[in-house]
Amino acid sequence: MIMEASKDTYPMEFGAMLKAEHDVIYEIVIMPGTVQGDHHTIMWMGNKPIDFSVVGSVHSHPSGVIIPSDADLHMFSNTGAIHMIVGFPYRETDYKFFNRLGKPIEVGVIGGHQLQ
Numbered sequence: 745m746i747m748e749a750s751k752d753t754y755p756m757e758f759g760a761m762l763k764a765e766h767d768v769i770y771e772i773v774i775m776p777g778t779v780q781g782d783h784h785t786i787m788w789m790g791n792k793p794i795d796f797s798v799v800g801s802v803h804s805h806p807s808g809v810i811i812p813s814d815a816d817l818h819m820f821s822n823t824g825a826i827h828m829i830v831g832f833p834y835r836e837t838d839y840k841f842f843n844r845l846g847k848p849i850e851v852g853v854i855g856g857h858q859l860q
């Protein structure tokens with residue numbers, strides 16, 4: 745679903761928050777204040793806490809380079825423990841997870857249908 749959304753918004757970035765329950769991410773929430781520009785997605789965090797079940801974020805890198813930018817690192821530090829970046833061309837394996845410090849972490853993916 746994230747890959748589909750990323751493809752739909754390409755070449756713009758796609759951005760959303762990850763929600764989890766019992767350590768399983770089950771939902772993505774596209775923020776009302778998310779600005780999708782051609783340079784970078786800006787997550788709107790003015791009114792937090794948004795939701796206590798929000799555990800992190802996901803956004804796409806149309807460049808295909810799956811490395812957090814300085815802006816990403818700043819955003820990560822404010823928005824939870826798990827951050828997913830997906831990269832063009834958005835195949836099933838074109839993603840990485842990072843912690844709030846921008847260090848790569850391993851997160852199991854159960855299957856796309858779990859993220860509805």
Ligand SMILES: [Zn+2]
Binds near residue numbers: 804805812813816829
């Ligand atoms: Zn980014």
